[in-house]
Amino acid sequence: MKTKIMSKFLILLVGFLVLSSCNDFLEEDLRDQITPDAFFTNDKEAELAVNGVYRLFHDNNVYRQRGLDNYYTSGADIQAANRDVNGAIHNYLIQEGTADGNGTWIQLYRVVNNTTEFISNIEGNENLSDDAKSSRLGELLFLRALAYYHLTNLWGDVPFYTEQLPVLERSVLGRTSKAEIRSAMKEDLARAFALLPGSYSGNDLGRASKWAAATLKAKYHLFDEEWALAKAECDVVIDGGAHRLLDNYADVFNQSDPSNQYNEEYIFVIDFEADYDGNLATTRTDDYNPRIRDEPAGRNNDTIVNGVSGSKVNIFQGLLRDQAEDMTGYGWSVPLPEFALQENWQDGDLRYDATIVTEYLGWKLAFPYFRKNWNLDQENSLRGNHPENYIVFRLADVYLMAAEAENELNGPGTAYFYVNKVRERAFEPDQPWSGLSKEEFREAMYDERKFELSAEGHRRMDLIRWGILLETVQTVQHRPWNNPAANIQPYHVLLPVPQNQLELNPNLLESDPTNNGYR
Template structure:
């Protein structure tokens, strides 16, 4: 089966399928001669690959799009200078950092996936294997789009079949619970349709199970969440790697995947799209103009090279460079080794404060940087790891604790901690409540910057207190600004202008209008 990055005749179709920026602006059925498409396996694959291509955008996973709202504004990441303050400092309003581009891209996925499903299902011109695969992928990616939409905005417009433009343009908001219930059912169907063996960059049945588990976890449906996690743990080909750092090592472009990764957004600098590389890595890579500490000092005395020149020369010998933006650096508390268990091996694989013999001015996330010159600025090849097995184990542990207390939950969390500690430090002797609160930090240290911390804090009901009690740098003050309604975004201003019915069920717009 062809990998996404090897499908070389995809571009023309995708220009059609992904040309509109706002989901209400155009009726795709006016642009696509559907009766002349979906006639064979290749065309079904092309249409489905177009859904994956939307994930590559900067407003999704290509840079800080999704990360702006899932990673920033919590207790993990902050900017190294006075940038991105609207989001990090909770200065969001209608029309100001309201996520409009993410909204548009997610609804583009919804529309195109719905188009695929209606034309692939029962289509005898497509072989059964490809029909099942592309249907399963379309169900999965549509559910992923609604996952983001309901996480970020709660109740949102909802449809499963393409509607006339006038009807689409007047849709009100539907209950988040109704949407998510349908998506869970769709993911059950996707699980049956998708292949078991992962194809690089494509969704497998285990990706569908992982997303369904996320839906259940976020909705506190503990039994269902645990069942999905157990299905993956017991029956999937995925395994925990022995070394934590290896999970994130993508320096070898020929070996970017590993057995722990369940689903990734596949980036490549060798694809046929201009946006095939990611810029997200640049947020985590240092910029040499900031580094190292005491950068203008001359260790050899007057007339000798400055410390930044020595670092630059050292990097050159390693075929490396610090050419990033340095926006996404660890906040002071998580960067401080004293706030981690002294035997936690994940710290050195996650945080870096010294490199190549030079003390750095800022800490950085080692797990997310790539200094190799083979990973060039603004066109990196690193994949975005969306689901991995360690997260599944921790989700299972949390669900089991909520269902039955900690005794049955220990084996799940301790499986993850076996790799994390030397000597081993398994959990035991906890109450249900102490296990629950200990999981707050366990997920933080295992999964930081992987796109779930802020949503975890929201579903635990502790986002506000966490932001207010976390140390931030002098140019940031999120604790002064955050309000209870910041657990959701306002419906984007551009969408309200197009469709005032979006305010019918909630004139306050998720609290941003004070109603």
């Protein structure tokens, strides 16, 4: 069963909004019992506070809609909208005040504010049991490191603090180097690993485990090209035995049963839940679901099916509804033409059919879609009210990170083991890698991560860390309404510090008056 983080109350702490919540197994309504002065007096209240931080990641500017996806999936070589929308981001027309990520910046700093505040209230708190202090501190350290991971990915140097600061002092902070921030977060994640449990069950599914902390730490090391440290963290996760690669690639993404949306490959997900107040449901699925106004191909043409005549769209929609499905999405995230063509995948790659859909119920579609991320179910996954979890980390990613790090350290010899574990289920018969040089292995990994992890929020950052974003965007085929190749510049590997933040705090320009090259 999923963790149902239900909104129960709002608490104002030290000048910022703290969203707190209650899991379904906490039956009593604590709204009238909790005040800022009385908070953190027992284990339950500490849990409620941490639940509230998880809730912050449900915001539209982060994981609920296309907040992070705007900058992690758009503007690369895999996906874009099926019409002329979101062009400022995908076409690299970003500037201060235009698609500069201000909402995402604000929400991530809410996480930083709350986690830092709560850590100070939990550490050394004699009202809490040792087990509660350990687990809650571990979760908060992980969640803060996740926020700083996104902040440094998107903006590089950003304001940084890990101790409570008065609001006025926080409001004039300049930018700290990305290297310093990431070094501190790696230390925090090592501490989180020691504090966190290795597994959860029942309503606690969705909480951060020690393996989530190790995976995020591996990400930090990989992005900093600390190959030995990245490899070591990956091995910790792989050898820990808490997670396994599923036998069937399609099963990894099967969340059709709302009561059974976890599997052993998931390391950390943002847990969404339909039919509750607040932002507990996700609308991200709508970006991947088709619009019936677009489908099927030649939708307004007349046709005859089983002796019934009518427009193709009416007959097609009738077939969908016969199996309690419909196409009620936005079509904001569909495969780019080259990625949608099976001929551009390796022969025999079983991941293609699990990833791409170009026809449905025997009808050709006007656009290709990501089968792995759509859900047409009109009983359990309605428009604007979807329960699908956002998969942040899964084990296949860890294997591929280990392969990449091992190749950079020692060449492909031992690295084959890791990549071929992922490819075993991708091909029938198996098509393992062998006989590659170090450079050939590195370049082959560019495509392997592309096909294994498409539409999962990794691609653009991969292209940036490999130093090939510009050349990739300039050579891939886009649709007629998009032309990022004409606009992309070297500085687009980062966002500008948002204009609203600069107006509030001019000190953000002290260390870099160019604002990441946008001035």
